[in-house]
Amino acid sequence: xxxxxxxxxxxxxxxxxxxxxxxxxxxxxxxxxxxxxxxxNHRGLEKLCEERNYYQCLYILxxxxxxCSHSHTTAFCQATEKLLGLELPKRGLYLRTLVCxxxxxxxxxxWIGVAAHEVGFDSLFMxxxxxxxxVMDALEAISGNRVNYxxxxxxxxxxDLSDEQRKKILALLQPLIDRLEYYTNIxxxxxxxxxxxxxxxxxxxxxxxxxxxxxxxxRASGVDRDARRDAPHAAYPDLEFKVITSEECDIFGxxxxxxxxMVESCKMIKQILDGLPEGDFVAPKVMRRxxxxxxxxxxxxxxGEDIHYVRGNGTEKPERVKVRxxxxxxxxxxxxxxxxxxxxxxxxxxxxxxxxxxxxxxxxVVLNDRRRGRRxxxxxELRTYGIDWYRRNRGIHF
Amino acid sequence: xxxxxxxxxxxxLFPTGEVTRGADGFFWVKVDADHLHEAVAGLKGLGIxxxxxxxxxxxxxxxxxxxxxxxxxxxxxxVRIAKDRPEVPTLAGTVAGAxxxxxxxxxxxxxxxxxxxxLRRQVVPEDWPEGVYPLRKDVVMPPASVAPQGGDK
Numbered sequence: 001x002x003x004x005x006x007x008x009x010x011x012x013x014x015x016x017x018x019x020x021x022x023x024x025x026x027x028x029x030x031x032x033x034x035x036x037x038x039x040x041n042h043r044g045l046e047k048l049c050e051e052r053n054y055y056q057c058l059y060i061l062x063x064x065x066x067x068c069s070h071s072h073t074t075a076f077c078q079a080t081e082k083l084l085g086l087e088l089p090k091r092g093l094y095l096r097t098l099v100c101x102x103x104x105x106x107x108x109x110x111w112i113g114v115a116a117h118e119v120g121f122d123s124l125f126m127x128x129x130x131x132x133x134x135v136m137d138a139l140e141a142i143s144g145n146r147v148n149y150x151x152x153x154x155x156x157x158x159x160d161l162s163d164e165q166r167k168k169i170l171a172l173l174q175p176l177i178d179r180l181e182y183y184t185n186i187x188x189x190x191x192x193x194x195x196x197x198x199x200x201x202x203x204x205x206x207x208x209x210x211x212x213x214x215x216x217x218x219r220a221s222g223v224d225r226d227a228r229r230d231a232p233h234a235a236y237p238d239l240e241f242k243v244i245t246s247e248e249c250d251i252f253g254x255x256x257x258x259x260x261x262m263v264e265s266c267k268m269i270k271q272i273l274d275g276l277p278e279g280d281f282v283a284p285k286v287m288r289r290x291x292x293x294x295x296x297x298x299x300x301x302x303x304g305e306d307i308h309y310v311r312g313n314g315t316e317k318p319e320r321v322k323v324r325x326x327x328x329x330x331x332x333x334x335x336x337x338x339x340x341x342x343x344x345x346x347x348x349x350x351x352x353x354x355x356x357x358x359x360x361x362x363x364x365v366v367l368n369d370r371r372r373g374r375r376x377x378x379x380x381e382l383r384t385y386g387i388d389w390y391r392r393n394r395g396i397h398f
Numbered sequence: 399x400x401x402x403x404x405x406x407x408x409x410x411l412f413p414t415g416e417v418t419r420g421a422d423g424f425f426w427v428k429v430d431a432d433h434l435h436e437a438v439a440g441l442k443g444l445g446i447x448x449x450x451x452x453x454x455x456x457x458x459x460x461x462x463x464x465x466x467x468x469x470x471x472x473x474x475x476x477v478r479i480a481k482d483r484p485e486v487p488t489l490a491g492t493v494a495g496a497x498x499x500x501x502x503x504x505x506x507x508x509x510x511x512x513x514x515x516x517l518r519r520q521v522v523p524e525d526w527p528e529g530v531y532p533l534r535k536d537v538v539m540p541p542a543s544v545a546p547q548g549g550d551k
Contacts, residue, residue: 039505039521046506047532082422212449212495225448230470231424295422296466296474298450305468309453320533324451332498 002027011040015347036335049321070103071301073152075308079297090277092156097235101265106135107302108258111354118348119196156282197251201349203337211333215304217353219245220253227305231298251352411440424472452499454507456535488514506533
């Protein structure tokens with residue numbers, strides 16, 4: 001029997017996009033044990049929220065994650081709206097859900113690219129990311145930004161959708177569905193890709209249930225659970241969609257689930273845009289003081305259920321905000337799913353849950369602070385400042 | 399699909415406990431720390447098995463732990479923890495997914511899950527001072543040992 005070797009990976013390592021520490025026990029090429037540790041990104045966001053009002057919290061929480069920023073604000077807004085007893089205008093709910101689904105598209109496309117890159121299929125990575133730009137353009141058209149859309153507000157959304165924008169997004173859907181069909185084909189018929197992902201990172205259904213895993217990771221192990229259906233929120237009760245599951249229980253299944261979920265997202269976006277109700281997009285009057293009480297809000301983020309818990313105390317500031325990002329629920333199980341695979345499978349097996357350690361650990365930001373004279377710098381000002389700094393300090397003239 | 403009468407099912411399951419419907423439309427059940435295991439087993443019987451997270455709160459007079467479970471509805475078990483004995487029986491034996499969350503509540507609120515198999519630190523750094531629990535309301539943060547670096551003057 002081969003000697004067991006301890007292989008530490010991280011917190012900084014090229015295969016990790018964000019810091020986390022993994023300890024693997026290996027015998028030859030085979031992994032026989034795995035442990036993980038996180039916390040390298042923890043900067044006390046939940047504590048920050050306790051000292052700020054609900055609107056300020058919204059912008060902090062938006063910055064938990066660069067990919068699923070809309071997920072966190074949606075979950076937080078939902079919890080706060082429930083505490084306020086707010087009834088949202090339908091149009092607001094629909095627009096919120098529109099961005100939710102566009103975000104899911106862009107997040108899943110990003111993941112397919114990353115996964116393709118991890119298995120060495122870089123042409124797929126580049127093709128997928130090219131198509132992702134279509135979605136990013138749509139998001140930019142709606143919100144003015146590619147990530148951190150600042151689209152949600154308590155009581156609805158911050159911007160309306162013009163008819164021109166609506167048509168633009170509708171026109172984009174069919175080409176996207178065609179491309180997704182092409183990727184489904186590649187995913188299921190390209191032998192080198194299949195050989196690399198089939199049977200790797202196995203997680204049985206029972207184990208997925210025991211470990212309380214969430215999102216596409218759980219659904220790829222046959223767990224039929226989706227917060228969009230089981231804890232209805234936003235405009236999802238009005239929309240028709242299938243919950244995609246797969247019995248493959250490996251990375252192949254996770255690829256399939258995500259691709260097919262994107263097709264469902266496209267269908268939902270079409271339903272939203274076709275049936276967009278008229279009227280207000282934000283509730284006309286929102287109290288700044290939130291009554292005492294606690295509310296939990298579930299939101300099916302691209303990576304799984306995102307959970308926000310808000311306790312109000314009758315003031316403008318929350319008593320407690322708790323965030324449970326989906327990666328937190330999946331990491332331990334992902335770590336265990338690697339056991340039995342080979343060392344070379346580690347990157348794709350860990351990436352198969354679409355890990356997001358910023359979400360899991362939570363981040364902090366410097367806000368625009370007028371009192372101390374700090375302010376937000378515009379892109380133009382930053383550029384001028386940079387040019388000026390190099391001219392003064394380094395003698396470089398651009 | 400016919401909507402299930404969760405209120406009746408839960409009241410039958412927790413005859414002495416208080417079952418309330420929160421502002422969020424979900425169900426909240428108060429349980430004793432000693433009966434936590436029975437409550438979790440009972441929920442399992444109703445098909446609600448997925449522990450979503452554990453929320454630790456400092457409500458000044460006492461701590462409060464909330465255990466939201468997601469099935470086809472959301473049921474949250476809430477447990478009061480006395481300030482002078484910040485301990486709770488671990489769920490690690492019955493719900494494997496609880497392991498990470500219990501490590502987190504120990505780190506941020508200082509509530510020890512008794513019988514937990516692996517109490518390494520999780521969310522706070524390895525060099526974090528002993529006995530400082532950042533989400534307690536009365537926390538006194540030790541001064542930073544390393545001066546902030548970077549940025550041009």
